Amino acid sequence: MSKFKKILLIIITIIVIASCLILVKDYYKNYKNVAYSKEVTQESTGKDLNVSNKIPVLMYHDINNDKNMNLMKIDKKSFEEQMKYLKDNNYNTLTIDQFYDSIINGKKVPKKSVLITFDDGYEDHYKNAYPVLKKYNLHATMFIITDYLDKGTLYLKSNELKEMSDNGIDIESHTTNHPYLDKLTYEEQLKTLQNSKSKLEDICKKSVRFVAYPYGAYNTNTIKADKKLGYMMAFTTKGKWADLNKGAYALNRIYIFPQYDLNNFKDRIDNPSYSQIVHPIKAIEEAYYSILAWY
Template sequence: MQIVTKKAIRYGIIILIFILLGLSYIAFHYFQGIPVLNYHQINNKDHNTLTLSSTEFEAQINYLYQEGYTGISPDQLADYLQSGKKLPPKPILITLDDGYKDNYQVAYPILQKYHFTATIFVITDFVNNYGKYLTWNQIREMSDNGVSFEAHTLSHISLPKASDEEIRNQLVKSKEAIEWRLGKKVDYLAYPGGEYDQRVIGLAKEAGYRAAFTVNFGRDRINSTLYTLNRIPIFGGQSHTFFRFWLRLNFTQTINALQNLKAYLLKEGNTSIAGLIYIP
């Protein structure tokens, strides 16, 4: 009886996956939402989850170029989400977190080559102070050539674990530092580690941010909450990531549903069945 039950559950999972694929196809064509890609380091030295090689990154940006995607700014995204302001064909927002030096040395030339802009969320206390992070001169050069720079706090602390006073300091001072250095308004925040709660959201509003980005997987639509905007994290590692990138970009809704299903199965103790679900 137990074997039959396990087989039935497995077949049920397979059928559900096919249903999700069908729903995803419908959603992709009729309720797309705007993709916001999330990168970190781009180099050929660090082989970890947050790092893509230059070859991997260029393959992905070239794909966006060949498929007719148009890079947009956070302002364009927010204007669309708030008031439905028209966006260019196949809009996509490319973001990089933390402000690593390789964003200037490696990612920036590739983005220029394919005529894409990007937004970099910088940890302002790390700028000019640590060898692997950007300098203000590099930031200023990129800013003068269309790259947006927004806040990622002063020192990348866990905001929900901090006091109100420390959160205010992290949010306000990082915002002011970029504005003072570049002479441009800073309206957007990326939560360090994607961590936030309602208290953090309230303080972000109080600090004058127009919107804030999480690392919650998904696309953003007109009914999206501006202070919990989704992104599509793009992971690196030991193997080439293009297929995973392609799946995440083109089947965002399906992967989101599969993540939720897997989390539910794990919560219910169905670890063997959850293990059958592949999350790219």
């Protein structure tokens, strides 16, 4: 990289960090004023059955205590606190098939039902999340980037994936290499969706029928490819409760960010119109990826 480009990169990085700090400051100002003023008053019994047309799908990424800059990371204590809350308060954690039967086929599920999902296939999903899920006997679904399996210490190993799959964790696709699907041709999309599916089926010896789009990005070709390959349902990263507003191939999920405390977690799983403040992390993420793409 030339000296000019290095200087330019430093300047841009400073501008991005400064902008993010402003956004974070504004966010917290808004967050305190708006999110906490919205008390959740509705108490559900956990026993009522519900033909649910809206279900909260929780979206997790890393679960660890490392002091790095990963902004989607939840520390182990907070994760356990959230899972314990679900257990202690009689939430019903759905398998991906139960979720499908409810949201697509209208089958009744307990009123306090949630789907827990993890993206990317990090090693800490096995080391830190899986033991907690087992401890509280909770179901969950993991969306795996298959090219990253067995590569280094950050990502899962095939045998860990198989073990979790054998013990009730649903293993589904997050493509082979985490592309923006909407930037690929139809054939390229078909390839990454097909290869990730086949690899997971080889490892787990179970059919893979669901996919989460990296960055939540998709277009009409993605849905066409999904259908051709036998995917029955797909998830985005749009922060809302899942419903069929945009069909079975564009289901929303709820961000779980480290900045949120348990009150906010409760709001997100109890209240379909939980506070929808634009999160600064999304802006940071987009700025980061746009710089990478530029270089």
